[in-house]
Amino acid sequence: RGSSPSPSASPVLPLSAIPRLDRSISTASSASSVSAHSSTSRTSDVAASLRRRGYMRPQATNFAESAKNRESVMSLGSIAHLQYYFARTGLLDGKGAQLAKSRKGLPGSGSSDKYSPSGHPEWHDGSMGSGVIHDEPQGFDEGSSELDTQQEPMMLPPTVSTYNYRQVYVESPPGLPMLRRELTDALDESSKVLEDIISETSTKHQSVGDLLDTPSGSTTAGQRASSADAPGWQEIQGLHVLDVMTLAIRAGKNYYTLHEHPQKLYAIKSEREIRGELYQVLDVLKRMAARNFAGGIRILEVAAMQTWIGTVADMLDQELAQERRDQEERDGWKWRHGDWTGRERDREWHFIRSFDPATEELPVWTDPATADALPTPFLRAVQDGVRLVRLHNALVQKSKRHFEEIKTYHTDTNKPYRCADNLKYWRKAAELRWEAKLEFNALDVVQNSNPAAWRQFDDALMKWCRAVRAEITMEW
Structure with missing residues (x-):
């Protein structure tokens, strides 16, 4: 076209380019392919030296108080420090910081300006093949541009302080004996304060029964001597009762929520009843505080x-009694003590009998290698898997970690596939809960296909018993 520029003309920046191209530099190509390749390569190196390497200098950030306590949030500053340091030193380009700009001063001040844009060898005339840079691009002001690193302070390399992680100490929750002692002490203190209030009214009422027969609004614990009838004394007395009862309720709440075996606690009294009693006594304290303890603390x-x-x-006493019975029961289990060398199956049989919830008598566990025919009576008793599933659930309830209980299984085992499913459920639960990987073919055991399947099933039972017994014994 007639309006097209001459091929020999030097390239200029396009008008109204988006994004702005005032950082780009182009040169005329030469006729030689080798010279053109060299010119293009050197031009890209210059552009790489001028290009910011993808990161901005990290700015100070004000975190919330809750965020300052989280280690992951506080590590963000160290991550930004590393990213910016690597970008400024050229390590992200894989060139070992050779493209980093000089920090020792402006060109001509005596410092080396080998890697600065103004001192780069490719910026001199005749050094870029046949292309010659005639003028600096319009609008390129290195003193005021973002690429001017002389205006920024020295960036120190990462040090040990960059990775200064604070060790957060999390106090372990109190044990059951400490929780029980705190609750008992709080209850004793509250009971003593309430008994003092009743004893103060004993001059007018001879027994607690007479106090309960008195209308709630007519007789109060604050009706004593004239010096104790002042409203100030009644408020002091009410606040004291409110303090000790609040501490007792708090100790009770901690005992219920941090209990190591909540299922044992709920076996004595349901969670609904425990919460209901707490809400009732809280409502009593709320009504007392609402009237500002006017008239003193009422007898009701x-x-x-x-x-x-x-x-x-009473609930604490029942729990202690249950713990004593459980300890006596554990002491009576013969499989926990003695030398069982050569009688491993007898020991595991006694172990199973201690937790077996079935009413039918469990046959003696004999060795399949010495048995006349397979399956043995013991293996036939657990062939359908129902007894093993219930035994697994009973052991989970006895342990401290109540999870992986088998909640769905077949009780009607008229079909062979249902028995096989029960054995598979038991095998998978043993792997997840007791970390015992059992290997046997459930369908071959149910269908009585070959003697090898029964021997594998017997070995799996022995392995399962050892794993469960070791964990249960370690918890006690």
Whole structure:
């Protein structure tokens, strides 16, 4: 076209380019392919030296108080420091910081400007093949551009302080004996305060029964001597009762929520009943505080608080009694003590009998290698898998970690595939809960296909018993 520029003309920046191309530099190509390749390569190196390597200098960030306590949030500063340091030194380009700009001063100040844009060899006339840079691109002001690193302070390399992670110490939750002692002490203190209130009214009422027969609004614990009838004394007394009862409720809540075996606790009293009693005594304290303890603490309010203290103390006594019975039962298990060398199957048989919930008598476990015919009576008793599934669930309930209980299984085992499914359920639960990987063919055991399947099943039972017995014994 007639309007096209001459091929020999030097290239210029396009008008109104988006994004702006004032950082780009082009040269005229030569006729020689080798010279053109060299010119293109050197031009890309110059552009790489001028290009910011993808990261901005990290700015200070104000984190929230909750975020300052999280190690992952506080590590963000170290990550940004590393990224910016590697970008500035050229390590992200894989060139070992050879493209980094000089930090020792401006060109001509005596420092080496080998790697600065103004001192780069390719910027001199005749050094870029047949292409010659006539003018610096319009608008290119290195002193005010983003690429001017002389305006930025020295960037120190990462040090040990960059990875200074604070060791956060998390206190372990208190054990069951400590929780029980705190609850018992709080209950004793509350009971003592309430008994003092009742004893103060004993001059007018001879027994607690007479106090309970008195209308709730007519007789109070604050009606004593004239010096104790002042509203200030009643408020002090009410606040003291409120403090000790609040501490007792807090100790009770901690005991319920941090209990190591909540299922044993709920076996004595359901969770609904425990929460209901807590809400009742809290409602009594709320009504007392709402009236600003006017008229003193009423007798029915004292009786309600004493009732709650008595129910909690009774529950603790029942729990201690249950623990003593469990300990006596564990001491009576013969498989826990003695030398069982050469009688491993007898030991595992006694172990299974200790937790077997089935009512049918468990046959003696004999060695399949010495048996006349397979399956043995013991293996036939567990062939359908129902007994093994129930035994697994019973052991899970006895252990401290209640998970991987088999909740769905077949009780009607008239079909062979249902028995095989029960054995598969038991095998998978043994792997997940007791970390015992069992290998046997469930369908061959159910269909009585070959004697080798029964021997594998017997070995799997022995392996399962050893794994479960080791974990159960370690927990006690």
